[in-house]
Amino acid sequence: MNAERQSKNRQFRREPARRVFAAELREARLQFKDGDDEKSPSFVLLPSGERCNRIFLVGKMTQKDKRGDQNVFYTVRVEDPSGMFFINAGSYQEEAMRQIRQIEPGTFVAVIGKPTVRTTPDGAVFISVRAETVIPVDEATSLTWVLDAAARTLERLDHYGSTDDSRKAREFYTIDPVRQRQMVYDALVRIQP
Numbered sequence: 001m002n003a004e005r006q007s008k009n010r011q012f013r014r015e016p017a018r019r020v021f022a023a024e025l026r027e028a029r030l031q032f033k034d035g036d037d038e039k040s041p042s043f044v045l046l047p048s049g050e051r052c053n054r055i056f057l058v059g060k061m062t063q064k065d066k067r068g069d070q071n072v073f074y075t076v077r078v079e080d081p082s083g084m085f086f087i088n089a090g091s092y093q094e095e096a097m098r099q100i101r102q103i104e105p106g107t108f109v110a111v112i113g114k115p116t117v118r119t120t121p122d123g124a125v126f127i128s129v130r131a132e133t134v135i136p137v138d139e140a141t142s143l144t145w146v147l148d149a150a151a152r153t154l155e156r157l158d159h160y161g162s163t164d165d166s167r168k169a170r171e172f173y174t175i176d177p178v179r180q181r182q183m184v185y186d187a188l189v190r191i192q193p
Helices: 002-012 022-027 094-101 139-158 164-172 177-190
Strands: 017-019 030-033 042-045 054-067 073-080 083-089 108-119 125-137
Touching: 017 139, 022 054, 022 073, 022 083, 022 125, 022 177, 030 108, 030 164, 042 108, 042 164, 054 083, 054 125, 054 139, 073 094, 073 139, 083 094, 083 108, 094 125, 108 139, 139 177
Parallel strands: 017 054, 083 125
Antiparallel strands: 030 042, 054 073, 054 108, 073 083, 108 125
8 A cells, every 4th residue: 555655646746847957958968767557657867867747947038929810829938148949738738838929929929848859861960848837927037047157057067976866877978077167158148337
């Protein structure tokens, strides 16, 4: 009975949303399931060595496109100081679609969503975020997020190679931790007045 309860608790526990810059997420290529059943969570392994099932990002919405009439689907671009996130929301993300519909490009937004890696038939790799929630925020919140994302990225790099996930990332990716630190530095410089 206790093992059954633990299994149920584990199934319904939400994964924390990781703070990650667009430039790092864009380099992610490895997606895997943690378990064998269909409800097992899917993770993307970040190049800096941490798995993420959900991410938290903040930036300026630069573009919003609505597709379809019956099966509405939104694609959104959100820019942080390191690059662009590609966000989408369809009929299964009804709350996110409703929120996106009310937000105009040029607005700073906070997004929680699930990253997904897709490979096209010609071999190109594309990573996007399936939105769970998208809310407008002010520029001060965006700046605070940049500082927080920078701190989390540097923490991952400080532990690079010392955990199972970061060792897996070291084997799979050919990242240069110095270049990753430079990306963080460049993002911080871009938010300076």
